[in-house]
Amino acid sequence: MTDGIDVAAFRRAERQRLLAARDATDADARAGWSDAITRLLAERIEALAPRMLGFYWPHRGEYDPVPVISRVIERGGQVALPLVVAKTQPLEYRAWRPGMEMTPSRRSFGILYPAQGPAVTPDAMLIPLLGFDGYGYRLGYGGGYFDRTLAAFAPRPMTIGVGFELGRLATIHPQPHDIPMDMIVTEQGVQRMG
Numbered sequence: 001m002t003d004g005i006d007v008a009a010f011r012r013a014e015r016q017r018l019l020a021a022r023d024a025t026d027a028d029a030r031a032g033w034s035d036a037i038t039r040l041l042a043e044r045i046e047a048l049a050p051r052m053l054g055f056y057w058p059h060r061g062e063y064d065p066v067p068v069i070s071r072v073i074e075r076g077g078q079v080a081l082p083l084v085v086a087k088t089q090p091l092e093y094r095a096w097r098p099g100m101e102m103t104p105s106r107r108s109f110g111i112l113y114p115a116q117g118p119a120v121t122p123d124a125m126l127i128p129l130l131g132f133d134g135y136g137y138r139l140g141y142g143g144g145y146f147d148r149t150l151a152a153f154a155p156r157p158m159t160i161g162v163g164f165e166l167g168r169l170a171t172i173h174p175q176p177h178d179i180p181m182d183m184i185v186t187e188q189g190v191q192r193m194g
Helices: 007-024 027-048 066-074 145-152
Strands: 052-054 078-083 092-096 102-104 112-114 124-128 158-162 183-186 189-192
Touching: 027 066, 027 124, 027 158, 027 183, 027 189, 052 092, 066 078, 092 112
Parallel strands: 052 078, 052 124, 124 158, 158 183
Antiparallel strands: 078 092, 102 112, 183 189
């Protein structure tokens, strides 16, 4: 409980509400939002020039970062996708290139990840946002994987939360284990934290 709020119940209800809102969004509107995010994100990634950029395979109507990732690869950058090793463990990242053999995760909604390869450590990460607040805290699907992963990295990579503005909340009621993003990118702009 936080200030009389049952945080777990609040987050469950918000996840359901935000998923329903995202699912109900017109495909043309979402495509327009995605185009705007791609432009903003491409500029930020180019300026950051990360050595290894962690990204995510889109799931359930999330923003699809593959157009930005394609640009990174075209410019000679390296990228990596996460995989769930175990339910209570940090994510493991593996380098990715187009055309690689991919495997659907049995532990994480069937999301694809590179079938083989050593673990790598990104110095910047794109992280999907279901919900988020103005302080950079994110609401995901509730598994805690990204927070555990960020807590395990030293030094911590630059984190860029990516999602649609419809996910903006007044607060997610952050808990001690929640780690804020360094930057949030939506179709309406870029917000740097701190």
